[in-house]
Amino acid sequence: MKLFFKIFLWFLAAIGLMVGVVIFVTRTFQADPANSRFQRSTRTQMLIYSGTAAQIVAAEGEEGLRNFLTRLRDVEPPRRVDLIGTDGSAYFGSGEDLAGFQQLITRTRESKGAETDFTSEDRSLAAAPVSFPDGREFVLVLQWERTAPPSLFFGSWPANLRLIGLLFTGTLLCYILALYLTSPIRKLREATRKISAGDLGSRVATGVGKRRDELGDLAKDFDEMAERIESLITSQQRLTQDISHELRSPLARLNVALEIAKQKSAPETLPQLDRIETESHRLNEMISRILTLAKLESGAEEYDRRRIDLTELVRDIAADADFEAKGKDKVVEVAIAEKIAVTGSENLLRSAIENVLRNAVRYTADQTVVGVDLRSENGNAVIVVTDHGGGVSEDQLELLFRPFYRIGTDRTRKTGGSGLGLAIADRAIKAHKGSITATNYNGGLRVEIKLKADLPEQT
């Protein structure tokens, strides 16, 4: 939306500036009569008049001159015509109010050419010298009413309307233009967001339409890119799921065949057969985890979301984990500050917390305690799991949540993890728009899960 306003305001400013410049230029040139073409042509006209007057006096005498001057006067609209002698008396014309002409007459005598005077608001004056054959010198003065050209934008009402109309049209045009330019960008953004949120089927071409400009091309390119990403990701996900699924059938047969072998085998081969069983169990576990992860990563799965009593869920999981830990001389201690509920999928949250907790139990040193802490903090439910397993190096903390990431020498395969537990927890928590982070803490690892807590139930 910011871009929309930017474009809108810039165009509006441009139009405003243009109007301003037009007004400024018109006014400036109107206010400079010396340079006006109209004034030049008026002067030329005056010279023709005065020349004609001199010729008529010479050819037809003073009677002809009077006729000519009368014709000059009686045009539509009528003009005042005076022929003034050197003594200041009027040879032709009323001779009234000559004082106003005096300056112009003096200028004309000095320059011996045509002169004009447009300084007055309501009348215009033009003068030129006329020489009679007998040597007398006169000045021909024409005065006519001036109707000022109506102002373009200011003052009178129609002019104001014109200005308002112009501004309105300009604003409307700017708005449409800004909308036209930014709406495809907005649609592109929406689509980008949807894709990054996991909706890989999102496209823009239908929204942007058949634009044949750079934005239309961009939309087309975007769609092609999205298409490619979608097919890559879905094929990768499908591959993972298919592989895992297909691996199960042989595994199922292997399990049965193994049992048959056990039924028939001699006692000395039993340890090996048991070993085969353990490994097949691990394979199986890993496959189901890969499938869970693949489903979580595709984000396509719909979860059954409802209110969950997190307090009870955490206690439940901790009790199970404690049972498991006791067999290994470890203890799980729970500290729950208050009752907290969240909205989400119980199965997903259970598997997330369970994975984190079992991971802690697995890696904590013998005869140490794994702490589970649940409290609420700024409207979030915070679950903190701490172990005493020596922690991990700082640069590897982020990598803990990657599938199959294994940390150097201290946390080896001997401990029997699939390498997927924390990755599953991470995806499950993110599917709930929560966060999960790992830090080192007092010679152990501290995993913090943050989820948006529900408001306490009103009863």
Place this chain on the structure above:
Amino acid sequence: MSKILIIDDDEELCELVSEYLTVEGFEISCVNDGEAGLAAALEGGYDMAILDVMLPKMNGFDVLRNLRRESRLPVIMLTARGDDMERIIGLEIGADDYLPKPFNPRELAARLRAILRRADTANAETADTEKLDVDGIQISAASRTAIRDGEDVNLTSVEFELLSELLREAGKIVRKEDLSETVLERKLSPFDRSLDMHISNLRKKLGQRSDGGDRIKTVRSVGYIYTLV
């Protein structure tokens, strides 16, 4: 000898399971698609069916749904491991138990025996005349029926056993460990959620009390209690 019907499209697996279960003392028939499986199950003569979810022609859920209209033949469903929805749907439409695939055949044999034993007590020992009438629910061990407020509640054999155990001890906490051993006939292991799932289905089928409260309450990390008003 108990006759077991296996409905699974993996022929090799069927052969192996047949071989294993024959040694364990069962008589096995295999069918490889849903339609034929349903027909065979309806024909009768079997004590139990093992039903895979992914089947050609008709999937396992549809087979079970159709079967349940006419028959109460005990059914174990083989579900995809890690797919909770499959388990929940399977139990809801009337499977007696489920086993995630790939399964341990010893576990399969143990569950078959457990379910068969329950079915036997139901069919043969009509001497078991125990009748309970608690909180508007009447159950009869002889006919293995549960009636709530005059309406027949359609329960699987596991759910029936769970309800009987809880009603017998109505108002008292029944420990999860005990329920697991008496009803599912296996030791309760940590992170095993099957008991919770059976209970949750049972809750759904029984419905809530008129005051909106749950009939069966969970006592965290201990067990369940059938509450009395």
